[in-house]
Structures are given as structure tokens and as C-alpha cells.
Amino acid sequence: MTPTQRHRVLALTPYARLLSVWQTLGIHTDHRCVRGPDTGMAMVRGRMGGSGNAFNLGEMTVTRASVVLEDGSLGHGWVAGRNKPQAELIALIDACARQQAWARRIDSELVEPLAEALEEERQQASQAAAATRVDFFTMVRGE
Amino acid sequence: MYVAVKGGEKAIANAHQWMADRRRGDREQPELDVDQIQQQLGLAVDRVMAEASLHDRELAALALKQASGDLVEAVFLLRAYRTTLPRLAETCPLDTGAMHIERRISATFKDVPGGQVLGPTYDYTHRLLDFMLLAEGEVPEADRAEASLEQCPQILDCLNAEGLIEQEVDDGSEPYDITRDPPDFPVDRATRLQMLARGDEGYLLALGYSTQRGYGRNHPFAGEIRQGAVEVEIEVEGFDGPLCIGEIMVTECQMINQFAGSREKAPQFTRGYGLAFGRNERKTMAMALVDRALRAEELGEPIQSPAQQAEFVLAHADSVEASGFVSHLKLPHYVDFQSELELLRRLRREHAARQTAPTTEQAADHPETAGTEEAAQ
Structure with missing residues (x-):
């Protein structure tokens, strides 16, 4: 799994769930923040007609953190909203997952189950939407 | 000459305190919390975010609470908060x-x-008030189809x-x-x-x-x-x-x-x-x-x-x-208005003088009056 694929799952997962699964892994390592965590904004862009030129839609709050582990390896976390511990935790997991020793466990015991949970929730939302899909039928008038 | 006038601190502080009291309302009623607004007044939250041009549901709900539900005031609050944050990134255009x-x-x-x-x-509803919402009741969950x-x-x-x-093609601009x-x-x-x-x-x-x-x-x-x-x-x-x-x-x-x-x-x-x-x-x-x-x-x-x-x-x-x-029209314009009053009073004096003077001489004898009319226009 690439750092980008991993980060996607970490950023989409609610903080409380991410934290509780991370704690079950029992990976303990010291880290310190080298940037942030700090909260700011990202300018969200759209496209004219969905496919044309970009335009600025409006901003969203975003929080970022970069951490360094004891051996000097870096990790980054960027997440929508203003939750600083969340950005720091994502950065820490990113840093740990870039280590050979932990990468496989983090992917198989944290990222993959969380990805499945997200997929399950999306599935359920999609089923709720599908229940509101219109089935057209034709009424024959007059015999 | 510019003369600054100060005053009203006490009145303003008390007015704000009364506002906060009014916003809280009857203390017998439970206080509305921001999570409830986020969850149950979601469309108001969305409108505030869109018009404030800042996506943050919690802050938009807070703004709504603080503004006692006044959408335009809530938009103002969130827009003002926006100016306190640095810009960290631009996103890729949404797909x-x-x-x-x-x-x-x-x-x-x-x-x-x-x-x-x-x-x-809300499409296809009959727009009839639902009195069931006045009473507490269980709301069933959304139905789900078998397939997504x-x-x-x-x-x-x-x-x-x-x-x-x-x-619509992106030229990269x-x-x-x-x-x-x-x-x-x-x-x-x-x-x-x-x-x-x-x-x-x-x-x-x-x-x-x-x-x-x-x-x-x-x-x-x-x-x-x-x-x-x-x-x-x-x-x-x-x-x-x-x-x-x-x-x-x-x-x-x-x-x-x-x-x-x-x-x-x-x-x-x-x-x-x-x-x-x-x-x-x-x-x-x-x-x-x-x-x-x-x-x-x-x-x-x-x-x-x-x-x-x-x-x-x-x-x-x-x-x-x-x-x-x-809204700025509500702010003190005492000096502006005083000068308008002065002008109006002078125009009325001159108007009264014209009314009493013989009309035939007016144009020839009072050229300065014509000038005043022009100024008034």
C-alpha cells in the first residue's frame, strides 16, 4: 500500500475509531512534531460544468501535522476540520507505516479493516439511496 | 474640526447581556447544543457554510446558535472567523x-x-404541517434496498x-x-x-x-x-x-x-x-x-x-x-444629519423670503437664490 492510499483511509476515518484501532496495535514509539499541528484553510476548487476550467468554490478548515520519530523518519497528516490530535495521529501512523518493521502490521491490522468499514458504510448509504430510486411503469389507458 | 464623542459602554454591555439572556430563553427549557443544530438543522448549517464560503459544519452550527438562528448574522460571524485562519493549500478541483x-x-x-x-x-411532500413533530415519537430508520x-x-x-x-474543457488556466x-x-x-x-x-x-x-x-x-x-x-x-x-x-x-x-x-x-x-x-x-x-x-x-x-x-x-x-445606517450620523438640518433650514428661510417678495423682481434682484437652489439639487 502506498502512503497516499493509506493516508486516504486515515483521513476519511472518524478520529475516535482511528484512535481506538491504533491503540489495539500496541505500537509505542516516541515522536515529536516538527510542524504543527496547525489549523488553517484549503481553498476548495470546482470545475465549470464538472469538467471545465477550475474555479474557487470556497474554503474549508483543514489541520496538518508533521512528526519525526526517534530515528529521524518523517510522517505527515492532513485532515479536513480542526482536530489537531487527529492530524498528529495520522502523521504518526504515516511515519510508522514507512518503517519496514511496522508497515505490514499497520496495513493489515489497521488500514485494511478501516477501509472495509468505510466501504461498508458507503454501501449502506448507497442502499438507502437505491431505495429512493424511481421505478417507472406505464399505465395503459382505455382498452 | 473633528470632535470625537465617547459614551455608551455601559449601555452596550448591558444590551449584549440582555441579548445573551434572550438567546438562552426560558431556563426551564434545555439549552440547544451545537451538535443538535448540526444534526437537526442541517440545511440551515449548509446554507451558512455556503454563503460564508467556509466549510466547517461545527463552526456554522455554532454561528447559528450565537446568532439565535439569524442566517445572515451567522454567515457574517463565520465569514469573520475565516479571516483569522491562514490559507494552507488549494485543493485539486473536485471530481x-x-x-x-x-x-x-x-x-x-x-x-x-x-x-x-x-x-x-422535501419534493413531493404536501407541505402540510406535520403535527406529529410536536409530539415526541420514534422515527424509523431510512429504508435500504438490497443492492446498492x-x-x-x-x-x-x-x-x-x-x-x-x-x-466544458479544462484549458489549465x-x-x-x-x-x-x-x-x-x-x-x-x-x-x-x-x-x-x-x-x-x-x-x-x-x-x-x-x-x-x-x-x-x-x-x-x-x-x-x-x-x-x-x-x-x-x-x-x-x-x-x-x-x-x-x-x-x-x-x-x-x-x-x-x-x-x-x-x-x-x-x-x-x-x-x-x-x-x-x-x-x-x-x-x-x-x-x-x-x-x-x-x-x-x-x-x-x-x-x-x-x-x-x-x-x-x-x-x-x-x-x-x-x-x-446596517451601517444604524450607526450615529449625528454630524452628517446636523449639516443636512442646517441646509434645509436655510433653504426654507430663503423659500419663505421669496414667497413674501414681489415675484416680478425675484429673478433680477436675487441671483444668489438661484445659486442656492442649484446647490440644493
Whole structure:
């Protein structure tokens, strides 16, 4: 799994769930923040007609953190909203997952189950939407 | 000479204290918390986010609580908060085609790939007050189909294939940003869309409505309206590709409008576009109508109606600016008004003098009176 694929799952997962699964892994390592965590904004862009030129839609709050582990390896976390511990935790997991020793466990015991949970929730939302899909039928008038 | 007058601190402090007391209301009632507003007044939260031009549901709900539900005041509060935050990134343009659809309808084709998906909507309700909501009761969960939705491609792409509609193609140009540099009219379409996206819904709705009633008619059809969550990506160093930072709910409206063509180009449908944070369907429909109306010049249409006049439409669309300028009339204008009073009294004295003087001599003997009239005009 690439750092980008991993980060996607970490950023989409609610903080409380991410934290509780991370704690079950029992990976303990010291880290310190080298940037942030700090909260700011990202300018969200759209496209004219969905496919044309970009335009600025409006901003969203975003929080970022970069951490360094004891051996000097870096990790980054960027997440929508203003939750600083969340950005720091994502950065820490990113840093740990870039280590050979932990990468496989983090992917198989944290990222993959969380990805499945997200997929399950999306599935359920999609089923709720599908229940509101219109089935057209034709009424024959007059015999 | 300028004389500053101070005073009112005590009155202001007490007025604010009374406001806070009034906002809290009857202490016998439980206090509304921000989570409840986020959950149960979600459409108000979405409107505040869209018009404040800042996506943050919790802060928008807080603004609504603080403003006692006054939407325009809440938009102002959130817009003001926005100025305290640094800009950290620009996102990649949202891919609304990859939206996780919760609602998607087309008024132009009955049978579209993926189908007509109503989602959570007030459409088709009878607009009768539901007295059940006065009583506490269990609300059943949303029903779920056995299978999830099929792919829902962008409907206008189907027309694209035949060349029946204008293509929207990215030429890679960097969009103008009105939060960095004030708009300088005339402005391009990217700037217009940014201004419309934060424009007051009621104002855009009225202008969109005016085009339907014949003031800049452009024969719209709701080609597609879709609503759902879209993943947001940014470019960050240290990663191998665009980085997903979360997802946001957006609403998109693709309006199909009547034809444009030229000697070289065969006639095609034209397009109007609306996009907004949150569940904001009426807003995006109005935005798409006004976007299309503002393309009049580009499409060679006569500019005859208010909704087609870009500077008029855009310069008055922002509720924060509009309410600020209207509200400033409440501030003390004691000195301004005093000078008006003085002028008016002098004009009336002179008017009275003219009435008593013989009319035949007036023009010749009182040339300074004519001058005063001019000044008054």
C-alpha cells in the first residue's frame, strides 16, 4: 500500500475509531512534531460544468501535522476540520507505516479493516439511496 | 474640526447581556447544543457554510446558535472567523463525477444510467404541517434496498457524445481568487462562479426567477442535479500523488439551456452551472440560472435584463457586504444629519423670503437664490 492510499483511509476515518484501532496495535514509539499541528484553510476548487476550467468554490478548515520519530523518519497528516490530535495521529501512523518493521502490521491490522468499514458504510448509504430510486411503469389507458 | 464623542459602554454591555439572556430563553427549557443544530438543522448549517464560503459544519452550527438562528448574522460571524485562519493549500478541483450519490435526478431524460434517485428530499411532500413533530415519537430508520446504486455518470456527457451540447474543457488556466484580489469588472466566468457560490440564496433565487419570467429568458432544463459526498484532495510534498484529506457534501446543478451557434458552429445547447457546499439544491439551481444569464455577452445575446448585468448582479450578491452597508445606517450620523438640518433650514428661510417678495423682481434682484437652489439639487 502506498502512503497516499493509506493516508486516504486515515483521513476519511472518524478520529475516535482511528484512535481506538491504533491503540489495539500496541505500537509505542516516541515522536515529536516538527510542524504543527496547525489549523488553517484549503481553498476548495470546482470545475465549470464538472469538467471545465477550475474555479474557487470556497474554503474549508483543514489541520496538518508533521512528526519525526526517534530515528529521524518523517510522517505527515492532513485532515479536513480542526482536530489537531487527529492530524498528529495520522502523521504518526504515516511515519510508522514507512518503517519496514511496522508497515505490514499497520496495513493489515489497521488500514485494511478501516477501509472495509468505510466501504461498508458507503454501501449502506448507497442502499438507502437505491431505495429512493424511481421505478417507472406505464399505465395503459382505455382498452 | 473633528470632535470625537465617547459614551455608551455601559449601555452596550448591558444590551449584549440582555441579548445573551434572550438567546438562552426560558431556563426551564434545555439549552440547544451545537451538535443538535448540526444534526437537526442541517440545511440551515449548509446554507451558512455556503454563503460564508467556509466549510466547517461545527463552526456554522455554532454561528447559528450565537446568532439565535439569524442566517445572515451567522454567515457574517463565520465569514469573520475565516479571516483569522491562514490559507494552507488549494485543493485539486473536485471530481463531482465520482460523487457518492445520495440524490441524483434529471428533468431531461427519464431513463438515465443509474436511474432517478430521489434521496432525502422535501419534493413531493404536501407541505402540510406535520403535527406529529410536536409530539415526541420514534422515527424509523431510512429504508435500504438490497443492492446498492449502479454507476451514475454525468448525464450531460451523454449529450456531449452527439455534440448536441457545449463541451466544458479544462484549458489549465489558474482561477482568479476574489479573496486575494478584489474583483475588477468585467470579470471572467471563474470569478463569477466564485461570487455566485457565496451569494445570498434569496437574492440569486429572485434573479433566477426573473429570467424564467422573461427578463433574460434562457429556456432552462434541469439536466442533472446531484448531491452527495466528494473526496477532497490536495497536492503535498512527500507523497506520491494527490492526498485525500477527507470528504465534503456538495450539491451540483447542470442546467441545459437553449441554443447558441454561428456560421462556423452548428447550434448546440448551452449550459449554466451551480455548485455549493452541503445540501443546497435551490441555491445551486438559482446559481446555474444566473450563471447562464451572465454568459449573455459571451454567447452574443442582447443584454437587456437585470440578471444579465454582471456588475449589478455580482456586486450586490454578497449578504455580508449588503447587510454591512445597510446596517451601517444604524450607526450615529449625528454630524452628517446636523449639516443636512442646517441646509434645509436655510433653504426654507430663503423659500419663505421669496414667497413674501414681489415675484416680478425675484429673478433680477436675487441671483444668489438661484445659486442656492442649484446647490440644493
